[in-house]
Structure formats: C-alpha cells, structure tokens
Amino acid sequence: MKEILKLENISVGNEEIKILRNINFIVKEKEIVSIVGESGCGKSMTLRTIINLLPKNLRILNGRIYFENKEITDFKEIEKIRGRKIGMIFQEPSSYLNPLFTIGTQIEEAIKDQIDKEEKRNKIFKILKEMGLSPNVYYQYPHQLSGGMQQRAIIAMAIINNPSLLLADEPTTALDLTTAFGILNLLKNLVLLHNLSIIFVTHDISLARFISNRIIVMYAGMIVEEGDANLVYNNPLHPYTEKLIGCLPEKYKKREKIKVIEGDIPSYRNLPEGCPFYPRCEYKMGICEKNIPGKINFENRIIRCFKYGKIMES
Amino acid sequence: MERLWKVEELSKTYEVKSELKKEKIRVLKNINLEIFKGEIFGLVGESGSGKTTFGKVLLRLIEPDSGKIIYKNIDITNLPEKILRKYRKNFQIIFQDPYKSLNPRLTCGYTIMEGIHEGSKKEKIEKAIELLNLVGIKRENFYKFPHQFSGGERQRIAIARALSTNPEFIVCDEPTSNLDVSIQGQILNLFLELKEKFNLTYLFITHNLKIVKFLADRVGIMFKGEIVEIGKTEEIFENPKHFYTKKLLESKI
Amino acid sequence: MKNVLNRLKKKNPVSYYSLWILILLYFLAIFADFIAPYLYNKQFRDYPLCPPVRIHFFDYNKRFHIRPFVYEIKLINPALNQYEIIKDKTLPVYFFIKGEKRKILGIFPSERYLFGTKEGKIFLFGTDMHGRDIFSRILYGARISLSIGVIGVTISFFLGFLIGGISGYFGGKIDNILMRIAEIFMMFPSFYLMLALRAVFPLNLSSFQIYILIVVILSLIGWASLARIIRGMVLSIKEEEYILSAKSLGLSTRRIILKHIIPNTFSYSITAITLSIPGYILGESTLSLLGLGIQEPYPSWGNMLSVCVGNLRIITTAPWMLMPGFFIFLTIICFNFVGDGLRDILDPKNW
Numbered sequence: 001m002k003e004i005l006k007l008e009n010i011s012v013g014n015e016e017i018k019i020l021r022n023i024n025f026i027v028k029e030k031e032i033v034s035i036v037g038e039s040g041c042g043k044s045m046t047l048r049t050i051i052n053l054l055p056k057n058l059r060i061l062n063g064r065i066y067f068e069n070k071e072i073t074d075f076k077e078i079e080k081i082r083g084r085k086i087g088m089i090f091q092e093p094s095s096y097l098n099p100l101f102t103i104g105t106q107i108e109e110a111i112k113d114q115i116d117k118e119e120k121r122n123k124i125f126k127i128l129k130e131m132g133l134s135p136n137v138y139y140q141y142p143h144q145l146s147g148g149m150q151q152r153a154i155i156a157m158a159i160i161n162n163p164s165l166l167l168a169d170e171p172t173t174a175l176d177l178t179t180a181f182g183i184l185n186l187l188k189n190l191v192l193l194h195n196l197s198i199i200f201v202t203h204d205i206s207l208a209r210f211i212s213n214r215i216i217v218m219y220a221g222m223i224v225e226e227g228d229a230n231l232v233y234n235n236p237l238h239p240y241t242e243k244l245i246g247c248l249p250e251k252y253k254k255r256e257k258i259k260v261i262e263g264d265i266p267s268y269r270n271l272p273e274g275c276p277f278y279p280r281c282e283y284k285m286g287i288c289e290k291n292i293p294g295k296i297n298f299e300n301r302i303i304r305c306f307k308y309g310k311i312m313e314s
Numbered sequence: 315m316e317r318l319w320k321v322e323e324l325s326k327t328y329e330v331k332s333e334l335k336k337e338k339i340r341v342l343k344n345i346n347l348e349i350f351k352g353e354i355f356g357l358v359g360e361s362g363s364g365k366t367t368f369g370k371v372l373l374r375l376i377e378p379d380s381g382k383i384i385y386k387n388i389d390i391t392n393l394p395e396k397i398l399r400k401y402r403k404n405f406q407i408i409f410q411d412p413y414k415s416l417n418p419r420l421t422c423g424y425t426i427m428e429g430i431h432e433g434s435k436k437e438k439i440e441k442a443i444e445l446l447n448l449v450g451i452k453r454e455n456f457y458k459f460p461h462q463f464s465g466g467e468r469q470r471i472a473i474a475r476a477l478s479t480n481p482e483f484i485v486c487d488e489p490t491s492n493l494d495v496s497i498q499g500q501i502l503n504l505f506l507e508l509k510e511k512f513n514l515t516y517l518f519i520t521h522n523l524k525i526v527k528f529l530a531d532r533v534g535i536m537f538k539g540e541i542v543e544i545g546k547t548e549e550i551f552e553n554p555k556h557f558y559t560k561k562l563l564e565s566k567i
Numbered sequence: 568m569k570n571v572l573n574r575l576k577k578k579n580p581v582s583y584y585s586l587w588i589l590i591l592l593y594f595l596a597i598f599a600d601f602i603a604p605y606l607y608n609k610q611f612r613d614y615p616l617c618p619p620v621r622i623h624f625f626d627y628n629k630r631f632h633i634r635p636f637v638y639e640i641k642l643i644n645p646a647l648n649q650y651e652i653i654k655d656k657t658l659p660v661y662f663f664i665k666g667e668k669r670k671i672l673g674i675f676p677s678e679r680y681l682f683g684t685k686e687g688k689i690f691l692f693g694t695d696m697h698g699r700d701i702f703s704r705i706l707y708g709a710r711i712s713l714s715i716g717v718i719g720v721t722i723s724f725f726l727g728f729l730i731g732g733i734s735g736y737f738g739g740k741i742d743n744i745l746m747r748i749a750e751i752f753m754m755f756p757s758f759y760l761m762l763a764l765r766a767v768f769p770l771n772l773s774s775f776q777i778y779i780l781i782v783v784i785l786s787l788i789g790w791a792s793l794a795r796i797i798r799g800m801v802l803s804i805k806e807e808e809y810i811l812s813a814k815s816l817g818l819s820t821r822r823i824i825l826k827h828i829i830p831n832t833f834s835y836s837i838t839a840i841t842l843s844i845p846g847y848i849l850g851e852s853t854l855s856l857l858g859l860g861i862q863e864p865y866p867s868w869g870n871m872l873s874v875c876v877g878n879l880r881i882i883t884t885a886p887w888m889l890m891p892g893f894f895i896f897l898t899i900i901c902f903n904f905v906g907d908g909l910r911d912i913l914d915p916k917n918w
Contacts, residue, residue, distance in 0.1 A: 176360035181565035247499035249528035
C-alpha cells in the first residue's frame with residue numbers, strides 16, 4: 001500500500017533541549033494511526049512538526065519528512081500542502097472558530113480550489129450533509145452550535161479540499177461521551193469514503209484502540225512501542241505501555257488498588273542519560289542506565305527496550 | 315444504613331438573556347434522591363445534564379429554586395447562612411479544575427489551614443502539615459503557591475483542604491477529568507484510602523463510565539436536568555432500562 | 568520588603584528608579600523647610616524674574632574652588648528684565664547655614680538649613696515676578712501637589728472598594744441602587760462637576776479649608792468609575808471555585824470578601840491606583856490654575872503655573888517659570904512606571 005507520510009529519524013529541539021528524539025514512523029493509505037502518551041510526551045509536537053507549526057524557539061535538528069513519497073523537510077512547499085493535502089483538527093472546537101463569521105463563510109474560506117461562488121456553496125452544503133449537520137448550519141454562528149456540531153464544522157473545513165492526511169490533536173477530549181462517539185464514527189467513515197489517513201493524538205489508550213489500526217506509544221519525546229492497536233492494548237510489551245494500561249480503572253475489579261507508576265515524567269531539561277523510562281521502570285537492568293535502546297522488531301511490534309534485545313541507538 | 319441526604323423535588327432554573335429574549339433554562343428538574351452513609355454514589359451525565367449544578371446546590375453553594383434538601387434529619391433548605399455554617403464542616407466539595415479551585419494568592423499551607431477553626435496557630439500548622447502528608451505532599455511545600463504545583467498535586471491540595479474540617483461527606487465533581495491517566499489512578503487510590511480511613515461518603519460526579527463502574531455502589535443517570543435512572547452499579551450496567559442509559563452504555567469506548 | 572525591591576529592580580529597572588525618584592520628591596516635600604534656601608513667600612524686590620543662578624566650581628580665571636560658589640547678579644535693565652553677572656567676586660555656597668528662623672515640619676524650630684549663601688542669592692530655578700525663589704516654592708508646593716494626590720486617591724479607592732465590593736457580592740437591589748448612584752456621579756463631566764462643587768463654597772476660605780475641599784471634591788469624582796470596575800471583577804471572582812470552597816469551609820462573608828475576593832482584584836486595582844494619582848495632581852493643578860484652588864501666597868505647582876497662562880512671551884523671556892510643569896510631568900511619569908512595576912510584582916506567579 002502507498003505510503004502517505006514517513007518520518008525518518010526526526011529530532012526536534014534547540015541548542016538547550018530536545019523535545020523529540022529519533023521519531024520514525026510510516027502512515028499508509030486509509031490507515032488510522034494513534035499517537036498515545038501523557039501530557040508533555042511530545043505527541044502534539046510531532047503533529048506540529050509535520051506541517052511546520054512549531055513554536056519559534058524549536059526547529060527540526062535532523063531527520064527527514066516524506067509526504068506522498070516526496071521529501072518536504074525544508075517546508076518550502078508547505079503552503080501548498082497545509083490545508084490542502086494535509087488537514088488538521090484540534091481539541092477545543094470553540095477556540096478554532098471565529099465567533100464573528102458564519103460557519104458557511106468560514107468553510108468557504110477554507111476552500112482552496114478556484115471555483116465560482118455557486119459551486120462553492122454546493123460543495124459546502126454537500127459536506128455539511130456528510131458531517132451530519134443540517135443545511136441551516138451554513139447560516140449560523142459558532143456560538144449557536146453545540147460542541148459536537150462545532151467540531152464537525154471544523155472537520156468539514158479540514159477535509160473540504162480532499163486531503164490525503166488528517167492530523168487530529170485530541171479532537172474528542174473536550175466533548176461528551178455520546179458526542180465523541182459520534183465524531184469518532186464519523187472519522188472512521190471518512191477514512192473509508194475519502195481515501196483518507198488519520199494520525200490521531202490522544203492520551204486515552206482505550207480510545208486509541210477503538211479508533212485506530214495502529215498505536216504508537218510515546219514517552220519523553222521518544223517512540224517506545226508501536227504495533228497493531230488491539231495487540232498493544234491487550235498485550236503491551238514496553239514497561240511503560242504496560243504501566244499505562246495498568247492505570248486504567250477498567251482493568252481492575254471493583255475498588256481494587258490501582259497500580260500506579262512511581263516517580264514523575266522527566267522534564268526536558270533533565271532527561272536521563274539512557275532510556276528515558278529507566279528511573280521508573282520495574283524491569284530495569286544495568287544497561288538501561290546509560291544507553292538508549294534502539295529499534296527492535298519483535299513479534300510484529302516495534303519496540304525500544306533492552307528487555308527484548310540489546311540493540312543500542314545508533 | 316444511616317441516610318445522610320434526602321433530596322426532594324429539587325429544582326433550579328437559570329434565566330439567560332439572549333438575543334432580546336429571556337430564556338429559562340431548567341438546570342435541575344424535580345430531582346429526588348437519597349445518599350446513604352458509607353456509600354459512593356456515582357452521578358453520571360454529560361455536559362449540560364446539570365450534574366455539576368446538583369453537587370453545588372446540594373451543599374447550598376448555589377441556592378435551589380424549589381424542593382427540599384434534608385441532611386440527616388434536618389431540613390437545611392432554608393436555614394439562614396449563619397446556622398448553616400455550623401453544619402458546613404460536615405460536607406465538603408472538590409472541584410474539577412485543579413487550576414481554578416485554589417486561590418492563586420494563598421500558599422497551599424494557608425489554603426488548608428483556613429478550614430481548621432480550632433487550636434492555636436502552631437496546632438493549626440501542624441494539622442495542615444499532617445493533612446498534606448496524608449495526601450502525599452511533602453512538608454517543604456507548605457509555603458509554595460498553587461502555580462508551582464502540577465495539576466495532580468493541586469488536586470491533592472484541594473483534597474487536603476476538603477478534609478481539613480473533618481467532614482463525613484464529600485462531593486467530588488469530576489476530580490480526575492482534567493488529569494492524565496496515570497495521575498488519575500493515583501487520585502482514585504487516594505480517594506479509596508481516605509474513604510477507608512475516615513469512613514467517608516462520596517457523591518462522585520463524572521461522565522466517565524469506567525470510573526463509575528470501578529468506584530460506585532449506586533449510580534444515578536442524569537439527562538437534561540432529570541434523574542432518569544437510579545440503581546446499583548452492576549444492575550445499571552448489565553440491565554439498563556432507560557433509553558438514555560442504553561445510549562450511554564453503547565458509547566462505551 | 569527588601570526582596571520586593573530587589574525583584575522590582577531586576578524585572579523592571581525603570582519602575583525601580585522611578586520609585587526612588589518619587590521617594591526623593593516626597594522627601595524634598597516633607598523636609599522643604601530644611602532644604603529650601605528661602606521661605607516661599609520671601610520677596611526679593613530687587614530681583615524680579617531673575618534667571619537661574621548657576622553654581623560654579625571653576626571661576627572665570629579657570630581656578631578650581633573646592634567650595635562651590637555663585638556670582639552676584641544685578642538687574643541692569645528693569646524694563647527688559649536683563650541681568651548682569653558680576654564676575655569679580657566669588658560668593659561661596661555654605662552648607663548647614665544659619666538663617667531665618669523656621670520650623671521643620673511645623674514643629675521643630677531650626678535656624679539652620681541645608682544650603683545657601685551669606686552674600687548674593689542662590690536662585691537655582693530663578694525667581695518669579697515678585698522676586699520669590701522658584702526652587703523654594705517648588706519644594707513647598709510639592710507638599711500640596713503630592714499629598715493631594717495620595718490622600719484623594721486613598722479616599723476614592725476606599726469608597727470604590729467598599730461600594731463596588733458590596734454591590735458585586737450581594738447583587739440584587741443593593742447592587743442596583745448603588746450602581747445607579749455611581750452612574751449619576753459618572754454622568755457629570757468631571758471638569759465641570761469640579762468647578763461646580765468648588766463654586767458652591769465661598770471663594771475666600773482659609774487655605775487649609777480649601778485644601779480639604781479640593782481633596783473631597785476630587786475623591787467624590789473619582790470613586791464612581793472605580794466602584795463599577797471593582798463590582799464587575801467581584802461579580803466574576805465570586806463565581807470562582809476557590810470562593811465556593813471558602814464558603815463551604817464555613818468562612819464568614821466578611822472574611823471571604825476581604826481575604827479572598829478583594830486581593831484578587833489587586834492585579835487591576837493597584838495599577839489603577841498608581842495610574843490615577845496623576846489625575847488628582849492635575850485636578851488640583853487645574854483648580855489652582857483657574858484660581859479656585861490654593862491661593863497666593865501659598866504655592867502649589869498648579870498656581871505657580873497659573874501666572875504663565877495667556878502669557879506666551881514667558882517661554883522666551885522667562886522659561887524657568889515653567890519649572891513646576893516639569894515637576895508635574897516628572898511626578899506623573901514616575902507614577903506611571905511605578906504602577907507598571909507594581910502590577911508585575913503583585914502577581915503571585917512571580918513569587
């Protein structure tokens with residue numbers, strides 16, 4: 001299957017700190033890949049790196065990004081890709097809609113094709129229908145819509161130009177259960193109908209399992225595990241993934257004591273020398289302290305842990 | 315089992331002025347429910363269901379429009395604030411957003427001390443330090459300000475504050491919704507430990523069904539200001555009757 | 568306190584130095600009796616509109632004198648106000664010189680003052696048309712201008728906090744009534760209100776009475792807009808969760824308002840206080856300028872400027888008469904900077 005996006009050894013940071021280290025992954029056609037991790041692990045940063053929306057003080061230190069098999073690392077052509085071939089949706093829908101303009105106006109603004117007004121209108125009504133929104137929404141203002149409807153409007157804006165990749169940064173975190181459920185199903189349908197791939201960032205690994213084909217687990221700026229969604233959830237290999245799933249209340253009997261992860265997430269200014277999870281890991285070995293584990297292919301999983309092989313980071 | 319709370323036909327309406335007309339939003343519609351000593355009562359609903367408002371109205375932090383609130387056997391609905399204040403120490407509340415529930419201008423130690431009304435200043439400080447230890451915050455942090463703590467730590471301080479008056483009942487309003495899943499586990503453990511230690515009763519408000527299933531003895535489902543179903547947790551999950559409960563359970567991810 | 572000042576110095580040095588300038592000005596005002604070489608009402612008829620006398624260390628023969636000195640000035644052309652410097656004799660400046668009896672702070676009698684000359688005159692900023700030393704008058708005038716600002720603002724803000732706080736916290740009818748009263752006060756254009764209030768009282772009151780009157784008038788104008796803003800802030804802070812917590816812990820209403828709500832308005836209100844003091848200084852200056860404020864011979868920066876009104880020639884013939892204006896400007900700008908700095912250091916995030 002065609003490769004839509006490839007990140008090769010991407011590191012992001014500046015002279016003082018490294019926010020992302022050696023990020024490697026591929027997203028194929030019609031795939032939903034979730035990046036899972038806790039606050040500060042770098043998952044949102046990864047999305048921002050792909051379309052060059054990093055904060056001013058951070059930049060790509062090395063590595064390459066390929067979109068549809070073309071290298072885009074220098075971001076010279078990024079204006080043509082952003083909003084057109086790669087769409088993005090965010091967490092708080094109300095923050096990303098301009099309160100002064102109608103939904104119709106805002107979606108129209110997103111259309112990049114040079115077509116006349118009549119065609120644009122038709123296109124907008126069509127997409128509103130597909131999002132499950134009534135045609136009246138065209139004339140309404142953001143504050144007149146519920147959170148779920150706002151998010152659907154934003155998705156409409158993100159995919160109206162038929163992108164091949166959608167970046168979703170925690171789009172359902174701020175929404176109700178039933179509303180979120182609807183949005184997730186909508187996204188799944190879009191993948192089938194529009195030949196779309198999605199990178200879905202979330203802190204909720206159960207949600208990741210529900211929506212995606214593959215899960216990527218990140219910790220302290222590094223990918224620690226990657227594999228089929230169900231397999232990762234049911235049989236986590238990396239100690240961090242194991243502990244993460246071990247925090248979920250649904251894995252316990254009523255009121256059983258939840259096994260928590262001791263210690264704190266390391267700050268970027270104070271990263272451990274070796275494996276970033278070393279201080280909190282219950283399987284730690286001597287080699288983990290000063291060496292960063294390299295990529296290992298283990299039972300159809302990509303994993304970075306010395307437990308599964310003594311391969312160092314090059 | 316001793317009954318702690320009985321709520322009868324509790325209602326609350328907000329008037330919202332929008333576009334030249336006054337809209338009346340009925341946030342709570344004739345709520346009836348009971349909470350018994352020692353239980354964890356889970357109140358489940360989505361945003362707009364009124365569950366957060368219910369928690370605040372129960373403790374009369376927001377005044378109800380009609381209905382009765384009975385604590386143990388005392389009708390506290392219309393008690394003047396001066397008298398109600400004497401009962402307030404028995405029931406406390408913990409809020410959802412740890413970034414907003416602490417006064418940014420007060421040190422965490424002082425925040426906890428405010429609820430302690432007895433004892434000399436030295437004794438109050440000692441008790442506050444004890445409470446901090448109980449929730450896992452070291453004594454060196456006594457004089458720090460909220461912005462110097464992480465979200466999980468702030469939530470712990472809020473819990474310590476709730477415990478400062480030796481309450482027997484605590485309303486927990488979505489206390490883990492803004493926290494990472496690993497921190498959430500720690501806080502849930504803490505809640506259970508404290509329940510054992512101090513024989514606490516909780517009203518646990520949340521939209522997260524998995525937490526409710528894990529924690530609660532009984533569950534109430536709220537939809538648009540009404541309680542549509544109440545029952546034992548296991549029964550509700552295995553045998554939901556109301557269509558909304560069924561819809562909620564279907565959205566389980 | 569030391570910590571606070573150091574932090575201010577680091578974070579906002581302009582603010583820090585402005586604070587010291589203000590402290591210096593207030594110091595000069597308080598100890599005007601000691602520092603000013605002449606009394607504010609002492610007229611030197613031989614020296615009307617005399618230009619500022621310079622202090623020299625090197626004489627015309629390029630010789631260095633350790634003790635600073637001045638040259639004698641003589642009026643040679645009264646019609647054109649021309650003065651000549653008599654260069655042959657150097658008149659030394661003495662410190663802690665004995666002179667006319669005066670009372671420091673109105674209490675301690677003293678014959679000595681900071682600096683002056685035995686012979687010759689030391690008019691640092693020149694004289695006005697009555698021959699009165701402008702430098703001395705500015706120091707005495709500082710007492711009026713600087714104190715009116717502080718006292719007026721204190722009263723306004725006390726009123727503003729009280730009324731705004733009560734209005735915001737209790738809401739309902741109380742809120743309605745109080746805010747309508749505030750709006751009535753805000754309705755009148757403040758300048759004309761000021762004149763009207765002043766006109767209600769007889770024109771020739773004693774200076775002390777005038778002083779109090781001005782303070783009261785300025786406070787009555789200023790409290791209303793502040794009260795409205797405080798009310799707005801209280802309304803929103805009241806709904807914050809830590810306030811509900813405080814209520815839940817059984818704290819009294821008074822404690823909640825004083826300890827929790829009001830301090831959280833400081834981010835705005837402290838800044839507003841320091842930024843409005845200049846307004847009061849200008850208010851007093853304006854009144855005095857129009858002859859409705861402090862009367863002669865008592866100096867205030869405002870009434871010292873009033874003689875320049877309608878007299879553009881002054882700028883070319885005797886520009887030193889505008890010195891009080893510079894001091895008003897300096898005070899106002901320093902208060903502005905201090906206000907900025909205060910807002911920064913009062914934020915707990917910087918603690």
